[in-house]
Amino acid sequence: QVQLVESGGGLVQTGGSLRLSCAASGNFRNYDMAWFRQAPGKEREFVAAFRRNGSYTYYSDSLKGRFTFSKDDAKNTMYLQMNSLKPEDTAVYYCAVPRSRPITSMVRSPNAYHYWGQGTQVTVSS
Numbered sequence: 739q740v741q742l743v744e745s746g747g748g749l750v751q752t753g754g755s756l757r758l759s760c761a762a763s764g765n766f767r768n769y770d771m772a773w774f775r776q777a778p779g780k781e782r783e784f785v786a787a788f789r790r791n792g793s794y795t796y797y798s799d800s801l802k803g804r805f806t807f808s809k810d811d812a813k814n815t816m817y818l819q820m821n822s823l824k825p826e827d828t829a830v831y832y833c834a835v836p837r838s839r840p841i842t843s844m845v846r847s848p849n850a851y852h853y854w855g856q857g858t859q860v861t862v863s864s
Contacts, residue, residue, distance in 0.1 A: 747858030760833030
């Protein structure tokens, strides 16, 4: 069982920045991992994912350039740096880890991930 705990959400003005953190239990250095978000009334949306095999990071095309994934294996923590925030970025942000490495075509699907944090609210005011 992998436990994930997000932090770092909050209220920010348009154009501002936030860095989300996700602390994970277990053998972090073996995990693939991802960030998703969900706005009210909408489906869970892919934000970014990291694959250990090849150390490759995937981004949502619509968010690439503003959002940056990083991790610190020594701290068992992944991060999501969010810059130039917009009101449409308002959502609950979740980190996630799969039970096994997903195939490439599934990396962006929430169905590929089995362990989820409780979420952290990000609200961007206009």
